[in-house]
Amino acid sequence: MTKTNMVPVPSLGIIPERDVNRMPILDIHHLGIDFGGLHAVEDFNLVIGRTEIAGLIGPNGAGKTTVFNLLTNVYTPSRGVILLDGVDIRGKKTWQLNEMGIARTFQNIRLFNKLTVEDNVKVGLHNICRYSTLEGVLRLPRYWKMEKEAHEKAMELLSIFDMQHMANYVAGSLPYGAQRRLEIVRALATNPKLLLLDEPAAGMNPSETAELMQNIRKIRDDFQIAIMLIEHDMNLVMGICEGIAVLNYGKIIAKGTPDQIKADPVVIEAYLGRQGEESLHAEG
Amino acid sequence: MTKYKNLSSPTKNMVSTFALVIGLFLILQILLLTGSVSSLVKGQLVPICAYIVMAVSLNLTVGILGELSLGHAGFMSVGAFSGVVMSSVLKQAGASDGLRLFVSILTGCVFGAIVGFLIGIPVLRLKGDYLAIVTLAFGEIIKSIMNNLYIGLDASGLHVNMLKDNLNMTDGRVIISGPMGVSGNDKLSTFFAGFLLILFCLFVIFNFVDSRAGRAVAAQRDNYIATESVGINVTKYKLTAFTISAGMAGMAGTLFALNYSTVVASKFDFNTSILVLVFVVLGGLGNMKGSILAAIVLTLLPELLRAFSTYRMLLYAIVLILIMLITNNPEMKHVVDTVLSRIKGLFRRRKGGAVND
């Protein structure tokens, strides 16, 4: 993919040029949550374009996963407004948010370990291949039609990561990297507009990570969706993200293109320490 | 790559379960025809069918939904009494025995399911042991209510009253009389009806499990948050499974009640709930064949232990504890496995010896 020129939006996120004239998929204003007295996330503002790959980085405990949990209402925000495709998502339950177009993966992998790989994806297809419980129990024609469709779709989705041959394996028995990939497939199965990936490369070796990077780009291009990812692997973040937000102590301390972030002294100091410049360049 | 485990297909499991039930039924029919079934066992045939339905129904809740229910007998009770009332109403209407049984079981199903649905709404919000204790509580509440319910039937229709034995009827018949329960009930249940009911329930459960809704239920059991994250309204599917389970327990209740001339509410108490739970756990969670076999063996066991008369319930308790210890304690399991393989080895050697001779 050729790199597009970035259009920096003041005080907001980075929207790729192709998205400039379209409504952003995600528009977050002053989002915040308190745990007890602690402001875990505070005054979080971010805009993500329709087909943007955005990165959320920051030291451990900065509140990155909490942001994902707020976006999927695993935690209910204390303050702020989240607009998904222009619609306020306040009060929507986790499953309703998925129906509206947000899908996610988890930092500590959450597969359906006892189900097969194929069934994991089919659970993701729950709202795509629909039939009623009665139709299922009585094995009416719609059941057969939809199950066939679900099987085909599942195989097609698994082929993104070349995992079709694993379809009958029990998900819990897969190696770590395959589990992470399966989680992405399952999230994609729900036909999202915005895909949240929480440390997709964690536990992967460099060659797996390189492959993952290509696949993430491919997913964005094929499905024309926005992807927001949390990641510690700077190669991956700097390599594929078009816009990056840096979080520290629950607050955004910098936003910009990868090059801007790499050069930002605030980021270097807060995120990587005082001698961080060298290591940043070494990693990036 | 050896650690990858291929699953046996759910269809295979379903077919073998049906084969088991049909096979057992045919064997029993032959034994009944040749008159080699003792009257003791004969009397237990319908109750065993009812307990099998209870066991597979509870297995849906405990094994597949993954929630411990300690009040399943409550749904059985609702099914039993609603079914008996329906059978009395139909008798007055002059319906045939077969139709009465069919519609009564259907009534038991509907009432069981309604009560299950209403109870499921608060219950399924809770988790683990808290959920278990609330199902226990509901079971006890249902027992108390049934114990104080008076229903009579006369020309003008049904008369219902709580607590007081005062139904304002000139003539007609009292169907349910509080703690005295039902008496003079027509015994409509047959072994064949029980057999069909088991097949029906297995059909529903297997098809449910292997469908979109069943996958959602299995998924939430593995990982609740992940299931919600893929857009599934988990509560809805938990409630569906629980309602189906309660409906089946209702049917089992009707089948059970219509096998006796007298039925009292205290029959469907905590101990009955536990008895069925024992079937499910011994048979294996999610394993329908296991539930069926456990229900048969454990219902017959006290009858077979009758020779020990007063010691039989004590033996039952000891057998229960020993089975749990043997199947769940690693060391004991090992000992049993070694002994079994020794015995197998012994047989093999004998066979070999015979060839040499």
Place this chain on the structure above:
Amino acid sequence: MSFLSYLINGISLGSIYAIIALGYTMVYGIAKMLNFAHGDVIMVGAYVCFFAVTRFSLPPVVGVLLAMVVCTLLGMLIERLAYKPLRSAPSLAVLITAIGMSYFLQNSAQLLWTSNPKVFSSVVGNGALKLFDGQLSISYVTIVTIIICFAIIALLLFIVQNTKMGKAMRACSEDKGAAMLMGINVNTTISFTFAIGSALAAIAGVLLCSAYPTLMPTTGSLPGIKAFTAAVFGGIGSIPGAFLGGILLGVIEIFAKAYISTQLSDAIVFAVLILVLVIKPTGLLGHEIHEKV
């Protein structure tokens, strides 16, 4: 005046529930299991005391002490034989074993002592304290029950908060593996917990039968279930919770019997429990455990 009398009776009944509930809640807190046989240990305690007093003409205090000793040994024996081998088994397997143990105790009692009800004579005498010119009469059993319950709670809180064994108990309830790594003998701690719980069950059995003098092999089951409910009501695993849950359950039961309906009193008790759990899903004093996402 009748209101006050009902209230005191409720607290007294609740005290018995609380003492039983402590056994459930401590075992649950540390071994994470529902010990269904606990209710039947109560029954055994009551029988031991009954025979000590009637057949061997021992003084009631000795009878109670003897019941405590027997129940303590019984509790530890049950734990050693039936529950310890299943330490790593699924919780449902342990639950069924506990149920089997409950059947075992009930049926053993039936064989040993027949199912004919025995009339238990109160260990504290049958007198009553008359107040307000005799308008309010409180039996000695009631008073003694309440005092004993408060004393037990105070003692238990002291043990759990201030002794080495108490610290070990709290550590085990938090994380058995970590406790083991810190040099705590988890098996001894669990055994000790069963010992305390069973000794309390003996006291509860004697008090229960002193207040409601019919003693049968099934005497322990319903109070056992209700006390278990009380433990959950208060928040299972919490000692103050078991106390609060027990007292409230007793008071609600007596009031329901007095003012609403005797037949439906159990149903009302359970309905209140459900209501509380639906509003506060981990009981009154239980704390919620958040799952990390």
